Amino acid sequence: NAGVTQTPKFQVLKTGQSMTLQCAQDMNHEYMSWYRQDPGMGLRLIHYSVGAGITDQGEVPNGYNVSRSTTEDFPLRLLSAAPSQTSVYFCASSIRTHNEQFFGPGTRLTVL
Amino acid sequence: SQQGEEDPQALSIQEGENATMNCSYKTSINNLQWYRQNSGRGLVHLILIRSNEREKHSGRLRVTLDTSKKSSSLLITASRAADTASYFCATDGQAGTALIFGKGTTLSVSS
Secondary structure (H helix, E strand, C coil): CCCCEEECCCECCCCCEEEEEEEECCCCCEEEEEEEEECCCCEEEEEEECCEEEEECCCCCCCEEEECCCCCEEEEECCCCCCHCEEEEEEECCCCCCCEEEEEEEEEEEEE | CCCCEEECCCCEEEECEEEEEEEEEECCCCCEEEEEEEECCCCEEEEEEECCCCCEEEEEEEEEEEEECEEEEECCCCCCCCHHHEEEEEEECCCCCCCCEEEEEEEECCC
């Protein structure tokens, strides 16, 4: 099993550009989530999904969209990138919400 | 607002010493989890303790949970240089449908 994969590993955007961060898991997990990690702030939850077709907002959802059309994939879309979105983004999955989370390696995003 | 808060923010010890870090949270939980993050890497799950458990062990790790005080502690015994990492606690959100992390404790173990 590949576990949780994220692409790209690194990305540089200009203010106003849009992009999609990809996340996929091959463990048939129902629960998937996106976090951003900033220095001194720990991990903050952006969006999460408890199953295909179901998504909900986390602590810091503004500026981000998600969809969950399949169990395997949970892409995160930045609609119009801003410098405040410069961060490291982690995707995670688990069998169900309250179980052990498996994390991807992260995407380091810089918005100029 | 964040559900869990770790204390201390940073901890420096010598190899062989024990390291204790604490986590306090605000609302009722189903379970509490601890994760480790090595620099620049994704988080790795260490241990999960359910709300009806008071103590749990895994190798050199010991976790306690006090639901009356809404707090948990992680003890790493006989620390090694390889334990140098950031440690995070995570709890269910208020609605019980999402996992919320604290800001973490950075542990540095020197040889």
